[in-house]
Amino acid sequence: MAVDLAVDLYPSEMKRIYQHVLPALNASAMKVRDRDRFPEEVRERFASMGLKADVVSWSEVYIDGVKQLDDRGEPLLSPEITISGRITEESEHDYDRMQYEVQAQHAAKAGNPDVRRKSSVAMPNTGKLWTPGKP
Numbered sequence: 001m002a003v004d005l006a007v008d009l010y011p012s013e014m015k016r017i018y019q020h021v022l023p024a025l026n027a028s029a030m031k032v033r034d035r036d037r038f039p040e041e042v043r044e045r046f047a048s049m050g051l052k053a054d055v056v057s058w059s060e061v062y063i064d065g066v067k068q069l070d071d072r073g074e075p076l077l078s079p080e081i082t083i084s085g086r087i088t089e090e091s092e093h094d095y096d097r098m099q100y101e102v103q104a105q106h107a108a109k110a111g112n113p114d115v116r117r118k119s120s121v122a123m124p125n126t127g128k129l130w131t132p133g134k135p
Contacts, residue, residue, distance in 0.1 A: 001026055005082075005085065006082060006083060006085065007051070016049060021046065025041070030076075035058065038079065042081055047087060050086055052083070052087060053084065060075045068111055103117070
């Protein structure tokens with residue numbers, strides 16, 4: 001499964017996509033019998049994160065140059081998904097949020113509890129309060 005991005009994503013969104021959304025979609029894609037239903041599932045799963053996404057194409061799966069077949073002997077297909085935007089458009093990408101999320105990830109890996117415990121942060125450029133884990 002391939003995913004193309006037409007929008008900047010925050011680290012927390014990327015983490016959620018790679019840990020939760022894509023594994024669920026991979027499992028569904030392997031069982032897909034109706035290619036019309038799968039794009040609906042893609043749109044629903046990404047919409048739950050506030051993102052617009054769709055299946056733009058399907059390609060046959062090859063491993064070591066050998067075409068893979070499903071249990072009915074038909075070619076196994078892999079979807080190409082494009083994340084095209086946000087359901088609620090941002091006027092601009094919040095680089096303060098991006099910076100905070102990256103710093104918080106590094107601090108969490110290093111075991112620094114101070115960054116992880118903050119309930120909200122005043123962003124210097126906007127003055128708005130932003131709470132980690134909330135869009």
